[in-house]
Amino acid sequence: MTFKHLLVRAFGGTAIGVFLLALLCAGADPFYVLHAEPKRGADISFYDNERLFKYWLSRRFVPRAFDAVILGPSYTASLDPAEVTAGEGVYNLSFRGANSAEMLALSEGLLGADSAVKVAYICLDPYVVRSLNPRTADMQAKNLRMAYLSWPVLSHFFQRAFFPLNPQAKFFTRQGANDEYAYLAGKNSTAHIEEELANLADRFAEPFRVKAGAVENLARLIAGLRARGIRVVGFLPPKPRALRALKHGDYEAYVKEILPRLGPLDRFLNFESKADLTFLDSLKMCVAVRLQRTRPG
Numbered sequence: 001m002t003f004k005h006l007l008v009r010a011f012g013g014t015a016i017g018v019f020l021l022a023l024l025c026a027g028a029d030p031f032y033v034l035h036a037e038p039k040r041g042a043d044i045s046f047y048d049n050e051r052l053f054k055y056w057l058s059r060r061f062v063p064r065a066f067d068a069v070i071l072g073p074s075y076t077a078s079l080d081p082a083e084v085t086a087g088e089g090v091y092n093l094s095f096r097g098a099n100s101a102e103m104l105a106l107s108e109g110l111l112g113a114d115s116a117v118k119v120a121y122i123c124l125d126p127y128v129v130r131s132l133n134p135r136t137a138d139m140q141a142k143n144l145r146m147a148y149l150s151w152p153v154l155s156h157f158f159q160r161a162f163f164p165l166n167p168q169a170k171f172f173t174r175q176g177a178n179d180e181y182a183y184l185a186g187k188n189s190t191a192h193i194e195e196e197l198a199n200l201a202d203r204f205a206e207p208f209r210v211k212a213g214a215v216e217n218l219a220r221l222i223a224g225l226r227a228r229g230i231r232v233v234g235f236l237p238p239k240p241r242a243l244r245a246l247k248h249g250d251y252e253a254y255v256k257e258i259l260p261r262l263g264p265l266d267r268f269l270n271f272e273s274k275a276d277l278t279f280l281d282s283l284k285m286c287v288a289v290r291l292q293r294t295r296p297g
Helices: 005-024 046-060 081-085 100-110 151-162 182-186 190-205 212-228 243-247 248-262 279-288
Strands: 068-071 090-092 119-123 233-237 269-271
Touching: 046 100, 068 100, 100 119, 100 233, 119 212, 182 269, 212 233, 212 248
Parallel strands: 068 090, 068 119, 119 233, 233 269
Antiparallel strands: none
């Protein structure tokens, strides 16, 4: 091969590379290498990272590899099940901000014919029915094509691996899960803390209301799992002391009026009555009952 041929090939390859790069920058990204969301072509955000990958895992890997799952919002999102179950096969599908619509979307992936899931632990905190801003549009199969090569995803997990003190990364650690308002302890301003607590007081002084459709989502979730033969253990996690006092009326109304509308549960655990339990302690108790009725013999 002559030098002229090599030069032509090098020039041609460079031209093709520049052309493809221009197409990618213009949004022509058929494999979603740079863009994880086909419709908007936007980078997936911090929240979407968890939503997208938990959705993917609920369809591809978790149902065949684990006997039990945990579904819920941030109160359980950072729990490491391996630490409290002695590796007995519980996978945590929770993520920060999960509500009833998103939990329902995840649960549907556990109902396949090849699913080995026998127990589902459902966090029934009032948040999941009081907040309903579902981002299920980001939890679709079409968003998964090559999404794991998306630079926002790679950069996010790079940060988690090498920069664990990154503010976003704390929500993926056990320390970040034990107290949703633990970040207040790191603030130097007493006025800031008082302002936050005052905002909470105003927020929870209002009558407890659920979002339209939220209770129905949870009822469908529970009914679908039980129809598939999966035991459903619902639980209310304990709250930080300050928040517990503010929301006492909410919990009373929620437990008495809303929970019965969700349909029958195989077991219900209310850890709110255990004031001194940590989140880790509460989940130790919760997973202690896992598979007791499902193991052979």
